[in-house]
Amino acid sequence: MNKPEILAPAGNLEKLKTAILFGADAVYLGGSKLNLRAFADNFSDEELKEGIEFAHSRGKKVYVTVNVFPRNEDLDGLDYYILQLYNLNVDAIIVSDPGIIMTAREVAPDLEIHLSTQANNVNWKSALFWHKQGVKRIVLARELSIEEIKEIRAKLPSDCELEAFVHGSMCMSYSGRCVISNYMTGRDANRGQCAQPCRYKYSVVEEKRPGQYFPIVEDDRGTYLFNSKDMCMIEHIPELVDSGIDSFKIEGRMKSSYYAASVVKSYREALDSYFENPKGYSFKEEWMDNLLKTSHREYYTGFYFGDKNNIIYENSSYIRDYDIVGIVRGYDKSSGEAIIEQRNKIFEGDIVEVLRPIGKNYNIKLENLRDEDGNKINATPVAQMIYRAKVNEEVEENYMLIKAASKK
Template identity: 45%
Template sequence: MELLAPAGGIEQLRAAVRFGADAVYLASDRFGMRARAANFALEDIPAAVEIAHAAGVKVHVTANILMEQGDLAALPDYFRALDAAGVDAFIIGDLGAAAIARRVAPRVALHVSTQASVANSEAARVWYSLGASRVVCAREMSLGDIARMREDMPADMEIEAFAHGAMCMAVSGRCLISSYLTGRSGNRGHCTQPCRWSYTLEEEKRPGEHFPIEEDGRGTFIMNAKDMNMLAHLDALRAAGVDSIKIEGRNKKAFYVASVVNAYRQVLDGAPAADFAPELEAVSHRPYGTGFFFGEAEQAPDYDGYEQQAMHVADVVSSDAGARTIVARCRNRFAEGDELEVLSPRVPVSCVVVRNLTWLPDPTESDPDPAPVPVPVANRSCGIYRFSVEVGAAIGAEAGAADDADAGAAVETATRTDDGAADAAVTCVGTDAAVYVGAAAEAEVEAGAAIRADASAATRTDDGAVAAGSLPAAGDFLRVRRFRRSARSGA
């Protein structure tokens, strides 16, 4: 099955590509259902397509809001621009927008958004007759429903299904609550998620006296859906006839995208789901369920909030194998002596211990070459830090695989220059600078190409420790075990 990942911005796109997505879906700054995501300016989409295509990854662009009459005039030029950019598919839920797309950009595949609520083979056939090559099935469908639809659909029409991420309480996301309560329409990409709010009752004869809506004696968030997690059921999705599994999350950060894509990539490639289930607990999530695939979807009535087992603390910018040092961009606080876990594509999670932590100040006009500053704690958001490392053991159930030093196994890494520094271009939300960019492999890393290194670069010793000479590569993520829960009420 195709692994389709969200790309809410350029950092997320690079993470999805590097950690194993077969395709990404994104939006321009118009007509998409996630208006709060960073998204892409229309003029930036050709570069995004180039990054993805250089790594063999397809690009699907969403234009799936509820189209109003005033939107129609802009659609022809919009679709032509996306066609010229080389995108592979449009994800559209509106019949009028679909008709325009087929007329002005017939090269681009038409995928039918879940917003269209395709839940039966006759609906799929109608869309097929209009030129659609794929349907994103309604989220309310069970695996049995999908299998029966598959049997009666055109053989060359594909099925895409959400497999991971947030669930909407409304039918295929078509909800009026946000528009009614706040004036911001979820069907136009501006959902304020009122289904996650806590509600009380006010009785007509007792104004001002509020009563909780209770369930089993507890206060409840009655519309708060669990997040979906189908990692353990990929074979069942495949057996039902699903061609593409989709990860929800265009409002998520690059660390989330990398973690989830990596887990699903590994399991799709044959790793046991139990080995990577903990990776999905590490990232921020609501309680997990399996949506409607095995029956009625479950709610999370106790509280609205997220929890995570690990905190993303830094992005690796470069590393120097000879000096055993890492340069990283700080995302959350970490300190001298902390043990950090390293998330890399297609290899077991390992750990490093921070030593000789040093802040690298940005050059200024008055001080173009500032001296490094030793510090006990990295706490400047998006600041650049350097530290030497002690490399620890591989972590988790998958660590056993590290004992097998199979020289035939290819390991994902970044190209390194003659001095051993890994090359990458790293951008930061809120800044325009791309700092500490190496030259030798910049074009390849910028393009998102998956660069293979000899397996000996990450040979592991018999006890599972990373051997000398192997360090985290540019584009890897560093995290620390730090449980966190955010909730407005309840547990």
């Protein structure tokens, strides 16, 4: 068995570093143009250079999305941009448009190309076609079952890699190729500007109602007809490995650093545990506990097993039981004090949970809070302020502190 890669989203430089520190083998991100997350922070050229150096120094990879469906004006400067990415030493670009693939082959023939899920690859012959065009890896459409993936794997040469989403938001349209956003808001989902109208509340009216197939809630509140659940395959690591997928992809470039840390940690530990002892492997509830704490919609298994329980009709909000409250920036062993960067307000005496890259979570109590000038404080009201706190257990740099969200 080849051990699959854990591929994590990186919406900005902090998320890139977090994902790698918590166990990702590779990250994917958007550069300064032509990616499908126009409203993410994305990376400046300087940040991209720093992120690549950070990843490569730790033996990890960086893939850059160039996965829009470009209009004519988007092609201006394309060859220069691809050459720039090549010179920055990115490990691959993720592409959906044949014109961009052709341009990459012309200006940077040694640059590795991955075919985006936006290209809707759902069969082995299509995958073979793209592979013959110089594509090293196929990012499979989300609509495939586990059995279909096995067949694709069996009929492709071994040097054609397969990547598949295993966790995160699902799109109501075909692998993300959506026109509703453009139609309703003028924001083109296929050029990175999706307004997510699938999460809006709708009321459906039809004249005679023959053959109603969806359980529409019939009241004055309308219904969330297109609002998909989130995919979660953490309980099915053996099946995913057996299917021959080379890279387990986590969705979420718009999500938080806490999301990146928690999800990567769970999949890293589950995958490592399986490969340590495939025959004796057993699922640990702590992996799911981490995934349930971070912001998410209800979970299901996507199209892998034909799960039909896939829509949330009641609302479009996230389940958010825990918040990140701080990131450890240092620890003074002599005084037993943690140096913490604030991410949400905490109070003197609060008990918080420590999320670390390796090992089970544990609780610590934050006492004797002091600001950077050494003044005693009772709370941390200023965003990203640095403060010190006496803690009853040792912590390390980059550990995350999380706390149950307050119920309103």
